[in-house]
Amino acid sequence: xxxxxxxxxxxxxxxxxxxxxxxxxxxxxxxxxxxxxxxxxxxxxxxxxxxxxxxxxxxxxxxxxxxxxxxxxxxxxxxxxxxxxxxxxxxxxxxxxxxxxxxxxxxxxxxxxxxxxxxxxxxxxxxxxxxxxxxxxxxxxxxxxxxxxxxxxxxxxxxxxxxxxxxxxxxxxxxxxxxxxxxxxxxxxxxxxxxxxxxxxxxxxxxxxxxxxxxxxxxxxxxxxxxxxxxxxxxxxxxxxxxxxxxxxxxxxxxxxxxxxxxxxxxxxxxxxxxxxxxxxxxxxxxxxxxxxxxxxxxxxxxxxxxxxxxxxxxxxxxxxxxxxxxxxxxxxxxxxxxxxxxxxxxxxxxxxxxxxxxxxxxxxxxxxxxxxxxxxxxxxxxxxxxxxxxxxxxxxxxxxxxxxxxx
Amino acid sequence: xxxxxxxxxxxxxxxxxxxxxxxxxxxxxxxxxxxxxxxxxxxxxxxxxxxxxxxxxxxxxxxxxxxxxxxxxxxxxxxxxxxxxxxxxxxxxxxxxxxxxxxxxxxxxxxxxxxxxxxxxxxxxxxxxxxxxxxxxxxxxxxxxxxxxxxxxxxxxxxxxxxxxxxxxxxxxxxxxxxxxxxxxxxxxxxxxxxxxxxxxxxxxxxxxxxxxxxxxxxxxxxxxxxxxxxxxxxxxxxxxxxxxxxxxxxxxxxxxxxxxxxxxxxxxxxxxxxxxxxxxxxxxxxxxxxxxxxxxxxxxxxxxxxxxxxxxxxxxxxxxxxxxxxxxxxxxxxxxxxxxxxxxxxxxxxxxxxxxxxxxxxxxxxxxxxxxxxxxxxxxxxxxxxxxxxxxxxxxxxxxxxxxxxx
Numbered sequence: 001x002x003x004x005x006x007x008x009x010x011x012x013x014x015x016x017x018x019x020x021x022x023x024x025x026x027x028x029x030x031x032x033x034x035x036x037x038x039x040x041x042x043x044x045x046x047x048x049x050x051x052x053x054x055x056x057x058x059x060x061x062x063x064x065x066x067x068x069x070x071x072x073x074x075x076x077x078x079x080x081x082x083x084x085x086x087x088x089x090x091x092x093x094x095x096x097x098x099x100x101x102x103x104x105x106x107x108x109x110x111x112x113x114x115x116x117x118x119x120x121x122x123x124x125x126x127x128x129x130x131x132x133x134x135x136x137x138x139x140x141x142x143x144x145x146x147x148x149x150x151x152x153x154x155x156x157x158x159x160x161x162x163x164x165x166x167x168x169x170x171x172x173x174x175x176x177x178x179x180x181x182x183x184x185x186x187x188x189x190x191x192x193x194x195x196x197x198x199x200x201x202x203x204x205x206x207x208x209x210x211x212x213x214x215x216x217x218x219x220x221x222x223x224x225x226x227x228x229x230x231x232x233x234x235x236x237x238x239x240x241x242x243x244x245x246x247x248x249x250x251x252x253x254x255x256x257x258x259x260x261x262x263x264x265x266x267x268x269x270x271x272x273x274x275x276x277x278x279x280x281x282x283x284x285x286x287x288x289x290x291x292x293x294x295x296x297x298x299x300x301x302x303x304x305x306x307x308x309x310x311x312x313x314x315x316x317x318x319x320x321x322x323x324x325x326x327x328x329x330x331x332x333x334x335x336x337x338x339x340x341x342x343x344x345x346x347x348x349x350x351x352x353x354x355x356x357x358x359x360x361x362x363x364x365x366x367x368x369x370x371x372x373x374x375x376x377x378x379x380x381x382x383x384x385x386x387x388x389x390x391x392x393x394x395x396x397x398x399x400x401x402x403x404x405x406x407x408x
Numbered sequence: 409x410x411x412x413x414x415x416x417x418x419x420x421x422x423x424x425x426x427x428x429x430x431x432x433x434x435x436x437x438x439x440x441x442x443x444x445x446x447x448x449x450x451x452x453x454x455x456x457x458x459x460x461x462x463x464x465x466x467x468x469x470x471x472x473x474x475x476x477x478x479x480x481x482x483x484x485x486x487x488x489x490x491x492x493x494x495x496x497x498x499x500x501x502x503x504x505x506x507x508x509x510x511x512x513x514x515x516x517x518x519x520x521x522x523x524x525x526x527x528x529x530x531x532x533x534x535x536x537x538x539x540x541x542x543x544x545x546x547x548x549x550x551x552x553x554x555x556x557x558x559x560x561x562x563x564x565x566x567x568x569x570x571x572x573x574x575x576x577x578x579x580x581x582x583x584x585x586x587x588x589x590x591x592x593x594x595x596x597x598x599x600x601x602x603x604x605x606x607x608x609x610x611x612x613x614x615x616x617x618x619x620x621x622x623x624x625x626x627x628x629x630x631x632x633x634x635x636x637x638x639x640x641x642x643x644x645x646x647x648x649x650x651x652x653x654x655x656x657x658x659x660x661x662x663x664x665x666x667x668x669x670x671x672x673x674x675x676x677x678x679x680x681x682x683x684x685x686x687x688x689x690x691x692x693x694x695x696x697x698x699x700x701x702x703x704x705x706x707x708x709x710x711x712x713x714x715x716x717x718x719x720x721x722x723x724x725x726x727x728x729x730x731x732x733x734x735x736x737x738x739x740x741x742x743x744x745x746x747x748x749x750x751x752x753x754x755x756x757x758x759x760x761x762x763x764x765x766x767x768x769x770x771x772x773x774x775x776x777x778x779x780x781x782x783x784x785x786x787x788x789x790x791x792x793x794x795x796x797x798x799x800x801x802x803x804x805x806x807x808x809x810x811x812x813x814x815x816x
Contacts (some may be wrong), residue, residue: 003689004456008681014444019672020440030676031439032415034430034611036422036754048412066614069477072670073653081650104652197672203442205476205613205674242650243488244512245481261759263478264427264605266613268438269677271415281411331533346444351669 012340015361015376016348017147017321018175019197019204023366026202029275034267038259042267046255049270052277055179056200056287057192059184059209064210065255066273067246068266071174071195074207076104077246078170078191081219082139084239085109090137090167092123094153095146096351097172105141108242113137119149119353120312120323125157125205132165145176145318147198147360148351150311152180152318159188168215177208178280179320180294182215190215198228199292199320200276201365203316206269208277211248223249225260270272292319295363295373298403302377303361305399306391311358320364323350325357327389332356343379373400420748423769423784424756425555425729426583427605427612430551431774432535434610437683442675446667450675454663455600457678460685463693464585464608464811465600465618467592469636472618473655473663474681476674479582479603482615484512485654485699486578486599487549489627492647493517496545498575503554504759505580516650520688521545527557527761528570528720528731533565534704540573545574553584553726555606555768556759558719560588560726567596576623582606586688587728587772598623607700607728608684609773614677616685631657633668703776706811707769710785713807714792719766728772731758731763735797743791751787781808 014020035041046065054064067074079101089110091101094117105112113135117123123142132140140162145152148229155171162169168190173182178191179199184192193209196202211219224240224247241247245263253260280288296319303324304310311323326332332349336359339345348360363373377396386393424593462472475482478643487509489611491497497518499509502525521543525531531550534549536789540548545738548570563579570577583592585600587607592656601617607759619627632648632655649655653671688696704727711732712718717751719731734740740757744767747753752755756768771781785804 004460006686007437007453007682009443010447010449011441012441012443012447014442016444019442019445019675024441024652027439027441027676029415029436032417033432033435034422034427034605035417036424036748037427039418039420039748039754041418045415052412066731069481069653072671073477073481076651076653099489100652107648107650107652107655109650124656195672197442203674203676205677206674240515242515242517242690243484244508244515245477245484246653251717257650263480264603264612266478266677267427268430268435268611268612269674270615272676274412274415278411278414340444340447346447372513 011344013345013367013372013375015363015367015372016346017360017362019366020362020367022203023201023279024278026272026275029185030268030272032271033061037264043259043289045274046265046271048233049157049274049277050255051390052274052281053208056208057182057184057282058276058340059210061184061210061212063216063252065251066270067193067207067251068263068269069207070204071193071207073174074193075101075247076179078193078209079141080108080243080246081222081241081248082168082170082191082215083108084113084222085111087139088113088135088137089139089141090115090131090135091141092117092128093150094121094123094151095119095143096148097143097146101141101143101172104249105400120151122151122153122313122316129161132161132167136165137167137198139170143172144182145180147175147321148354150318150321150323150340150360151313152316153314155187162188168218179289180318181289184210190398196273196276199364200278201279202272206273208273216252219248223247225250228272289319292364292368295368295370296320296322296398298362298373299361300399301403302373302396305395306377306381307395311354319360321360324359324361326359330387330389332359337389338383339379345376345379346403370404419752421753421775421780421783423775423780424449424754424769425768425770426772428773428775430611431579431609431687433687434680434683438676438680440679445672451667453678453682457682457685458663460689461616461618462716464529464616464685465592466590466594467618469592469620469769471660473659474678475601475617475659476671476677477615478612479601479615480508481543481654482601482617483509483580486601486617487512488516488651488654489519489630489649489656490547490576490578490599490623491516492630494519495547496543497549498523498539498543498545499549500525500536502529502531502559503527503551503555505551505554509549511579528559530561530721530724532571540569540575544573545575547578549578551580552590553588555583555729556585556762558726558729558731558768559721560584560724562724563595564768570596576626580689584726587697587776588726589697592618604681604684605773609687610680610684614674614681616681624660627656627668631655633658645649659690670754697727700772700776702815703771703778703781704728704730706781706808707771709811710781710808711769711802713803714785714789715803719762728776729768729770732767732769734767738797740767743795744793749785753784753787767795773797778812
């Protein structure tokens with residue numbers, strides 16, 4: 001059997017909902033050689049990563065670290081560590097990733113209650129409050145920005161609600177962190193988990209996360225230290241966390257000065273996550289978010305300038321993605337296929353009720369750039385024209401230029 | 409707050425139990441740019457990875473793929489997917505990683521029975537059979553090579569025992585795969601999970617795994633497809649797998665031609681895992697294992713040539729690691745510290761009953777090389793001499809040279 005050759009990916013401009021083109025600086029950082037798991041250089045790098053992501057999450061939380069999985073695994077780490085079987089959790093479901101929170105919480109054995117919102121809308125505060133009053137959950141779990149709908153859920157007022165109804169607040173910030181304002185401490189968020197492959201400009205496989213002192217207290221109560229490394233006096237919990245790999249108590253110990261052995265930290269992914277945070281903070285968190293806002297506005301103006309309808313509540317749109325209604329009679333997958341095959345540009349499809357109805361175009365991380373926006377709009381115009389859609393000549397790029405000009 | 413600079417690890421020769429120095433070819437592969445999750449190039453690469461690891465695992469198993477976590481997460485994926493709460497599992501515990509299997513199986517809600525073996529010994533077939541007869545488990549779960557003790561568990565006869573007592577056979581091959589013979593199909597192994605950071609010469613963060621048709625049948629019975637992407641007629645299990653992230657049924661669907669969305673495959677880790685397998689198969693699986701055997705013999709001869717006692721059952725020693733008894737009166741951590749600080753060489757400590765008593769020296773993956781072995785033995789001789797241990801001058805390197813000469 002002949003072996004496949006060295007990996008040699010084709011040139012692609014990834015303008016979908018993520019993963020997007022990784023920043024070359026991140027890939028270069030990931031080519032650095034390994035050191036040992038407890039090498040002082042490694043433990044220093046872990047501490048640096050904690051410090052960097054505290055700034056990205058705008059938090060003073062000690063427990064700010066990486067989960068060694070994709071973003072989905074970090075959601076599970078948060079929920080399985082915070083929820084005991086039978087605990088009530090409230091999830092506003094506004095898109096595909098709200099369903100994912102429900103699904104994961106159910107697997108944790110939690111009693112899951114939902115507020116079902118039409119895809120494309122936000123969950124209003126009074127609706128959440130009514131549900132909190134009815135359900136009295138121990139946790140309110142919500143997606144910050146659901147790429148399936150492009151809508152950004154406001155967090156104003158959630159802190160006060162969670163205090164009033166005495167529950168913890170979890171946020172899935174996979175698709176938003178870095179590119180959209182997210183204030184962990186100011187917003188009273190007890191647990192937030194992200195991913196590298198959206199606004200942070202890295203590959204998936206490591207997930208930054210942060211946990212408040214209140215969340216840590218709940219988790220520590222449930223901690224068990226495993227036999228084989230357990231010392232006398234170490235905790236054995238009455239209701240241990242159902243997962244070993246995602247037991248945040250043990251992960252905290254590994255990231256603490258105690259350095260208690262758990263998994264073997266994914267060093268190369270850690271190097272990458274570290275560089276992602278350095279990119280954000282070198283540019284400045286606010287400037288990084290302003291850049292996402294700018295190129296997001298330009299892409300929005302561009303698709304509208306092509307005469308296309310935009311999906312979702314534009315008052316609450318994520319900076320880094322736009323949903324585009326596929327014109328009547330157009331085969332959305334054929335257009336995506338031509339964009340990829342002839343222009344090397346990937347745009348996204350959607351899920352569930354939006355499958356076949358909406359494209360999703362991202363402008364995030366490394367690809368929140370003028371040339372990426374203009375190239376994508378130009379290619380989209382050409383492909384639409386060739387499948388017979390009447391598009392105004394140059395309508396996309398001209399509108400984007402105008403958006404940039406207005407900002408200059 | 410000033411930012412830390414670009415990642416810049418010190419030069420290290422990692423001769424511990426792993427992670428070891430990554431093969432530079434693997435790091436180069438990991439610097440390749442990303443493509444989209446469903447890009448034909450990506451799905452082809454996933455299929456190639458399946459084919460490559462079938463050869464590494466010596467199996468025809470369709471379900472041979474990567475779990476997006478460290479090796480520990482892949483163990484959990486296997487156990488949480490194979491074991492329903494209340495299922496009986498039998499675990500021979502011969503070292504730290506046997507305890508880990510117990511711990512993970514308990515978190516899955518399984519009824520866990522153990523055969524407790526003195527650390528440094530193998531589990532004999534008759535002892536396992538007696539326990540199988542007594543316990544009647546649905547799963548026999550065992551570590552193939554437990555780095556904590558350096559002992560390689562023989563699998564001869566386990567297939568027949570598992571057939572006789574009608575149970576599945578799981579093997580944790582994290583520390584052995586690639587560097588020690590492992591014949592998934594011939595040995596009747598139903599599930600095996602590995603890691604990249606030992607004999608395969610990559611970083612941790614992705615875990616190759618394989619599952620037999622029998623294992624797949626058990627997993628498929630428990631599969632639930634999550635709301636949000638569930639189609640009419642899709643399965644909803646009576647006893648769904650307790651984890652979403654580690655639900656192998658859903659992971660199989662993602663790796664199948666159906667490409668049902670689950671996690672976002674960790675592309676860069678996949679590129680690395682692919683190159684690890686290419687390294688093994690380019691050299692040839694048998695040659696790769698013979699190289700591990702050769703350098704393992706040389707390192708063993710070398711530490712014995714220094715007059716050091718070796719820990720564990722040498723008749724059943726893993727090719728890629730040797731346990732060295734720390735001489736009386738020697739501060740093992742001080743020696744390790746000097747090796748690292750003055751020679752840039754990492755050797756390992758041990759766990760539990762062996763902590764402070766045993767060093768562990770690895771020869772695996774990229775570091776199963778003559779220069780790595782001789783350099784380590786030479787440095788160890790120097791450091792031991794300087795802390796006052798009477799070591800024969802050149803005793804380590806000479807014995808290693810002899811071992812190489814005998815093989816030439």
